[in-house]
Amino acid sequence: MWAYLTRRFLYMVLLILVTSMVSFVIIQLPAGDYITTLAVRYAATGQVVEQEVLDALRIQFGLDQPVYIQYFKWFTNVLQGDLGWSFQQVRPVSELVAERIGVTALISVCSLTFAYVVGILIGVVSAVFQYSVLDYVFTIVGFLGLASPNFLLALILMVIIFNAGGAVGGLYSTEYLNAPWSWAKFLDLLKHIPLPMIIVGTAGTAGVARVMRATLLDELQKQYVVTARSKGVAEIRLLFKYPIRVALNPITSTIGWELPAIVSGTVITDMVLQLPTVGPMLFSALVAEDMFIASSLLLFLTSLTVIGTFVSDMLLFSLDPRIRVN
């Protein structure tokens, strides 16, 4: 068992290493670098920056060196906790990321929980009452959730909530924006969380509910359920004792795949909702070729998903005795 765990763990570390390398290279793909962006920006205001100055800046930032050396330098620094420097904001990346990482993780975890709790509930209800009105309603709503682009769902919900007099956009009300942490600010945050949580969660909910419904339906037809029923086991007890537990397995094994989807989802919806998360930050960094911040964020997002897959493997390992035996 420990051999298996260690192997999975080492594999996870390797995966993170490779993704960090690949994302660093991808970010370097666009022609030019941040200095080019800077020069263009100055040119737009009519100032001309001399080529020597630009070259000097390139040397100062180490941008004149080949990609693999830049990567090596950056990654050794990352291992020591230094994520590099943001050209755009003229601040260390770690400071910028630290401001947003907590909120990002909070929203992702909330959405994931929302997606699973609601999805499993809906799946169970529509499997137990197959072909009932509820089943049809859930199926239709689920399909619509799957089929509509997330960002538009966000916009439309925003309009609805705005018209109903609710708080929209951002995570804090203006009076708490720069205030230090307090109980009131926390309550304010709680008021703003449900909207992104629901929007990001819905897409996942539909998927989870669909899988849950299908597997539970398969399970409910099996012999042991019929036997238990004929022996007079109460329906509720029967349901929770085995079929639901068995049906949860395929869902647990896909948490790891659901996580990248959730993280992807938050990136776009957060831009629409103007939330202070890493999504909008990544976007602006990529566009301006602010590369250290972009690579750090990509590294963070991929690590989140890789670790998520690892955790779901572990969960499955502890849930399903068949895997433990083999």
Added chain:
Amino acid sequence: MSAFEPTVIDTVSAASREQESYYLASQWQLIRQRFRRHRLAMVGMAILAILYTFAILAEFIAPYNMGTRFPEAIYHPPTRIQFAHEGRLQRPFVYGSVKERDSYTLELKFTPDPDARYPIHLFGKGEPYRLWNLIPLERHLLAVEEPGHLFLIGSDDIGRDLMSQVIFGSRISLTIGLVGVTVSFLIGVVLGGISGYFGGIVDVIIQRVIEFLISIPTIPLWFALSAALPPDWGVIKTYFAIVCLLSLVGWGGLARVVRGKLLELRELDYVTAARIMGVSVPTNIRVHMLPNFMSYLIVALTLAVPGMILGETALSFLGLGIRAPAVSWGVLLERSGNLNAIQLYPWMVSPVLFVVVTVLAFNFLGDGLRDAADPYK
């Protein structure tokens, strides 16, 4: 009781004939039969057929040409097609509109003018155009008499008909999924095939690459890749770049399906027999194994299309995908992408309906195909 009862014999033979046709039917005939019985899938297929016909005949179907502007009708709300005037039924027509500026909000308001009526003609003469840039024509599916406007879902910020743009935009939005899926199909089948047939170290490497691709969150990856596209590329170049980018990220899942099936089939006797008889590996895969799991592939492909359509929409919405002046559904949605626009001009969001309907139709079609392709149902 008479010894000879023709009716009885007839029914028996009819039943057995039906059975016979069932037993003699090929795999594909059975799939087709089962598919026809799946009502939702048939509906999905019909919708897709209509949408794709619209895309092919866009110049004819759209009431106006792609770039036609009506400076006098900026942000014009949808015009309703009327069938009756003062209680009397008559040929379909639209009302003209009176422009008014709200003295308080300074907003332009259009109100229908019951005195100005412009009849709509089916196959009527409208703006001249060239179908597929070749055939000069001037008849449109629906044309309204001048100077009336036929804005079925309103007009946009510079006075272009939104419906026409949606129809022209469907050329990009609807094909991007198909082309993208074809590209990922090719990569997926080749690499999945190699991986599944040869096994061993090749298999391990390809599997790790797939796992790596799946573990990266899609949208940030798309962000990064499409930010790398030079903004001065032309429409067609950008289009193919976006397609490649979408399929580069999407082929992994397909390769997994192929590999799993091949691993299963490789062990079967007839495949071994073919190998012993000296059939080369590619021929063996192509002739003997591929037909066996083609149905699974088709299902996987159909279900992969909606993801790509949504992907294009998301990228273009953020300004990273298809860019104006090219028109796609994502580009159209980008313009409605803020609270103000939705509040003031709600019809600007309507392209999303086309996205939702298309994605749903593909999902239904895919579900139907999956049920039809499963021989144990």
